Amino acid sequence: PPRQTLFSEFHAGTGEKIEASTTMVFARLLRSLLKDDKLGPRVVPIVPDEARTFGMDPLFSEFQIYSPLGQRYTPVDAEFLISYKESRTGQILEEGITEAGAMASMTAAGTAHHTSGVPMIPFFILYSMFGFQRIADLIWSFADSGGRGFLLGATAGRTTLNGEGLQHQDGHSLLMAATNPACVAWDPAFAYEVALIIEDGLRRMYRDDDNVFYYITLYNENYHQPPLPSKKAAKGVLAGLYRYRPAGGAKKNRPRVQLIGSGSILLEVLRAAELLDQRFGVAADVWSATSWSEVRREALAVERWNRLHPDQPARVSHVERCAAQMQGPVVAASDFVRAVPDQVARWMPESFTVLGTDGFGRSDTRPALRRFFEVDAEHIAGAAISGLVRAGTLDASAAIEAFAELGIDPDAPYSANTDAMAPSSS
Secondary structure, three states: OOOOHHHHHHHHOOOOOOOEOHHHHHHHHHHHHHHOOOOHHHEEEEEOOOOOOOOOOHHHHHHOEEOOOOOOOOOOOOOOOOOOOEEOOOOEEEOOOOHHHHHHHHHHHHOHHHHOOOOOEEEEEEEHHHOHHHHHHHHHHHHHOOOOEEEEEEOOEOOOOOOOOOOOOEOOHHHHHOOOOOEEEEOOOOHHHHHHHHHHHHHHHHHOOOOOEEEEEOOOOOEOOOOOOOHHHHHHHHHOEEEEEOOOOOOOOOOEEEEEEOOOHHHHHHHHHHHHHHHHOOEEEEEEEOOHHHHHHHHHHHHHHHHHOOOOOOOOOHHHHHHHOOOOOEEEEOOOOOOOHHHHHHHOOOOEEEEOOOOOOOOOOHHHHHHHOOOOHHHHHHHHHHHHHHOOOOOHHHHHHHHHHHOOOOOOOOOOOHHHHOOOOO
16 A cells, blocks of 8 residues: 555645645645555556646656657647656556547556456546546446546536536536446545545555446636545545534524535535525535445445345444434535435435536536526525425525525526527517
């Protein structure tokens, strides 16, 4: 295993003065892995075309891009310190615009422990929209071959990569990933979550010898990366769901709600909790869902065990233990279609509301996209207030007033309708 300090440096966060995206966090972590004396030579970075987009260009001069012919031309950035460098001994596989070709390299490296008895650790990073949607059959073949490694879906989410419309905005790869039995899919929001997940993947695949592979979404939105809250939170990260921050405030007997988020939308969830607290006097516990599908898989495994062992005391799944701590209506939001968080709905309290990005991608600003898909802080807060009304805790008039204050239009077009793409005729 690599040095523990290699991962623990990401547990401290970035502080209040520095912002970083989870894609940037991964690029830095990958460099640390490559520099590790024992592990580094086993690492195979694979990228189809967009290395600079993912912040991986500093690796070019340090580890070089593999070419059987070496450097055969003068790159346009040759005068810069960080330039495009090819070498016969290069370690980075920069494949050009071919996800299928890059997946072939991923398969060669990810099955080397079977074919050559030499375990290699591929990290294949690509635009998330061009992963499971474009090469799902090759990913399935990789799983069927016992492939191991990391598939990184960068610029993830339907609203986080703003302005790209249909071309890049991915809101469904996590749903497709959940159908692959060998795929362990994650949707982390923070640097420490990314570090914990990659460390866990190395342990599971290369120490425990499991024939699985990890799919991890990465986002391009820059924000302050907080420190790891506690050791208990670290366990929750790897279980797929944990309470990131309990409701604050000294006032008792306030209406209470539970807000769950994943990926970049967790930032909107945190802002929604502040809106509820400061404007409406509602207490909100905030939860981070690092893997909706792993939470579901563990719950189904527990259900199966209970079904086959009726003579034994029933086991309790992780999601059921979490749900038992939840007081009040629950609202879950992600940058993916509603079916992704809906994977855990059956184990949640009855008042479970899911917000997601059903529909086509659109070209606009991040705030406008999140308002259109109804996953911004205002809609999350509004859903919580609506849940309190349905539960009988608040009067309906309170919700109407809150919607007006939050700027929510109850009659706005529904993003999942295809006619929402066209201007209104009214």
